[in-house]
Amino acid sequence: MHPAFSVIFLTTLIGVGQGLFLALFSAQAYGMAKLLPAQSNDFFAGGALIALLFLLGGLFAAIFHLGKPSYFITRAWRGMSQWRTSWLSRELIAMPIMIGLTFLYMVVYYFGLDADLYGWGVEGQLPLTVGIATAVAAIALFVCTGMIYAAIKFIQEWACALTPVNYFLLGTASGFTLATAYAAAYGDGLVQFFGNWAIVLTLAGLITRAASLFRNSRIKRKSSIQTAIGVRHTKVQQKSMGMMGGSYNTREYFHGKSELFLKSVKWIFLVLTFALPLILLWAGLAGNDGGLFLLAFVFQYIGLLFERWFFFAQANHPQNLYYQVVG
Amino acid sequence: MTQLALVIDLNVCVGCHACVTSCKQWNTSGQAGPMFDDNPYGKDPTGTFFNRVQTFEVGEFPCTETVHFPKSCLHCEDAPCVPVCPTGASYKRKEDGIVLVDYDKCIGCKYCSWACPYGARELDENQKVMKKCTLCVDRIYDQSIPEDRRKPACVISCPTGARLFGDVHDPDSEVSIAIRENGGYQLMPEWGTKPANHYLPRRKTKMHIHEDELTRADNPLRKEDIRHETSKDTTLDDWLM
Numbered sequence: 001m002h003p004a005f006s007v008i009f010l011t012t013l014i015g016v017g018q019g020l021f022l023a024l025f026s027a028q029a030y031g032m033a034k035l036l037p038a039q040s041n042d043f044f045a046g047g048a049l050i051a052l053l054f055l056l057g058g059l060f061a062a063i064f065h066l067g068k069p070s071y072f073i074t075r076a077w078r079g080m081s082q083w084r085t086s087w088l089s090r091e092l093i094a095m096p097i098m099i100g101l102t103f104l105y106m107v108v109y110y111f112g113l114d115a116d117l118y119g120w121g122v123e124g125q126l127p128l129t130v131g132i133a134t135a136v137a138a139i140a141l142f143v144c145t146g147m148i149y150a151a152i153k154f155i156q157e158w159a160c161a162l163t164p165v166n167y168f169l170l171g172t173a174s175g176f177t178l179a180t181a182y183a184a185a186y187g188d189g190l191v192q193f194f195g196n197w198a199i200v201l202t203l204a205g206l207i208t209r210a211a212s213l214f215r216n217s218r219i220k221r222k223s224s225i226q227t228a229i230g231v232r233h234t235k236v237q238q239k240s241m242g243m244m245g246g247s248y249n250t251r252e253y254f255h256g257k258s259e260l261f262l263k264s265v266k267w268i269f270l271v272l273t274f275a276l277p278l279i280l281l282w283a284g285l286a287g288n289d290g291g292l293f294l295l296a297f298v299f300q301y302i303g304l305l306f307e308r309w310f311f312f313a314q315a316n317h318p319q320n321l322y323y324q325v326v327g
Numbered sequence: 328m329t330q331l332a333l334v335i336d337l338n339v340c341v342g343c344h345a346c347v348t349s350c351k352q353w354n355t356s357g358q359a360g361p362m363f364d365d366n367p368y369g370k371d372p373t374g375t376f377f378n379r380v381q382t383f384e385v386g387e388f389p390c391t392e393t394v395h396f397p398k399s400c401l402h403c404e405d406a407p408c409v410p411v412c413p414t415g416a417s418y419k420r421k422e423d424g425i426v427l428v429d430y431d432k433c434i435g436c437k438y439c440s441w442a443c444p445y446g447a448r449e450l451d452e453n454q455k456v457m458k459k460c461t462l463c464v465d466r467i468y469d470q471s472i473p474e475d476r477r478k479p480a481c482v483i484s485c486p487t488g489a490r491l492f493g494d495v496h497d498p499d500s501e502v503s504i505a506i507r508e509n510g511g512y513q514l515m516p517e518w519g520t521k522p523a524n525h526y527l528p529r530r531k532t533k534m535h536i537h538e539d540e541l542t543r544a545d546n547p548l549r550k551e552d553i554r555h556e557t558s559k560d561t562t563l564d565d566w567l568m
């Protein structure tokens with residue numbers, strides 16, 4: 001498939017936003033359970049603001065995936081109507097909910113709103129409630145994003161349970177790495193907690209992403225040129241695709257780069273998304289250096305851009321069988 | 328239930344692209360149009376088409392065969408492109424099974440085109456909405472056209488008559504009979520999309536001649552040719568002469 005930068009930025013940016021929120025929420029829940037030191041309201045409000053900015057950045061990128069940006073205002077609302085059948089529709093519902101709840105979370109903390117909702121007599125019940133709802137929305141959004149790709153059964157590279165798992169793990173890994181950098185600057189005793197989780201999630205992401213790379217390198221194609229045109233002969237070759245100047249079919253489904261380019265992108269993303277951040281996180285935790293965490297996040301995010309590009313480029317659509325030779 | 332569809336006879340198609348141009352002409356001026364072209368007279372002309380004719384070579388020289396292969400939306404009975412559409416712009420009509428896009432609802436997200444294994448959908452680069460074959464829905468029901476011409480433009484224009492049009496759910500329709508009697512098949516059956524359009528395979532007309540038929544043992548001519556020996560004796564005929 002042809003990797004579209006709108007979707008690359010959309011999926012990576014919201015992944016960071018959702019991951020960062022889940023990190024904040026885990027600190028909040030552990031803090032309430034007195035397993036971690038409690039944080040100031042400003043810590044959560046500021047963190048939620050950063051998560052919100054990432055989510056809004058993703059939303060902004062998504063606008064450019066529409067046919068025309070103006071469709072965002074005139075037509076995109078219709079995209080929520082087919083949630084019964086379409087994962088894309090479900091994502092279009094989950095995303096504003098996630099953005100709205102993150103905003104609410106930020107407001108609750110910024111103004112220090114609270115209420116004794118359940119009669120427990122402890123502080124933080126209102127923020128906890130909003131936090132739980134937002135965490136559910138964040139996870140639901142990960143599932144929707146991943147399933148958009150996993151649900152297309154004939155793009156065999158994507159049609160696999162590893163796809164949503166990767167979206168979840170890579171998003172949370174980058175979110176926790178950013179949370180580590182944020183906690184190093186503004187938090188109170190959270191660096192070890194976030195940093196260790198960032199390492200665990202990055203490692204888990206490495207394992208599942210490597211598993212999908214391994215799986216994709218040995219896919220057995222279900223379609224062939226024989227089933228595409230229905231002629232039973234071992235030697236069938238295309239002589240003309242019916243046009244010479246290209247069409248949507250030749251632009252949308254091919255990445256147009258060499259095998260070598262594809263291979264180098266794979267190694268670049270493996271190093272930038274996994275190897276470098278793991279080293280930097282470890283060094284940062286060992287040497288208690290906040291700057292390294294930020295560096296780890298920057299590398300990891302850039303690595304994710306490469307990873308997402310590769311995710312699209314590697315996918316081989318069966319329609320390509322009809323577009324092998326110009327003429 | 329009606330399911331309108333095309334049946335394309337690969338044994339007859341000569342790859343002349345008449346269906347491609349007539350499709351473009353009808354649809355660019357009809358309800359689905361305009362279908363924009365970019366660079367029509369330039370170096371790399373490109374544009375939106377609903378129908379393409381491709382060419383394949385089967386076999387290895389010198390035993391090769393050329394197959395001309397027209398391809399358009401197959402109006403799948405279990406169309407995977409429809410449920411994925413987030414806006415409901417893509418839909419399959421209950422009454423005749425035609426798969427259509429509502430251009431006023433489509434947001435151009437391209438998801439449906441990813442979900443079509445045949446590459447039958449094209450995003451119009453100028454209108455930025457998804458387009459595809461409509462089976463000339465604005466033509467086949469048009470009461471102002473003589474009844475025998477209420478068929479998709481490609482079917483009418485095909486000079487060899489390689490394209491049939493009709494209801495594949497009616498067992499007695501021309502298309503159902505053609506599929507049944509001439510080995511009609513579907514493209515990429517492995518995905519369970521149940522395309523409504525069918526293709527008829529290349530067919531060779533072969534005659535088997537048995538050796539017996541070359542040297543007929545019971546040749547009547549030869550039977551009649553059995554001449555009896557004539558007598559050397561004087562016969563009545565000799566006497567009379």
Ligand code: SF4
Nearest residue numbers: 400401402403408443
């Ligand atoms: S051929 Fe493609 S566009 Fe047409 S109905 Fe089937 S899946 Fe949909």
Ligand code: SF4
Nearest residue numbers: 412433434436437439
């Ligand atoms: S491109 Fe249009 S028709 Fe296709 S899925 Fe998106 S909104 Fe639906």
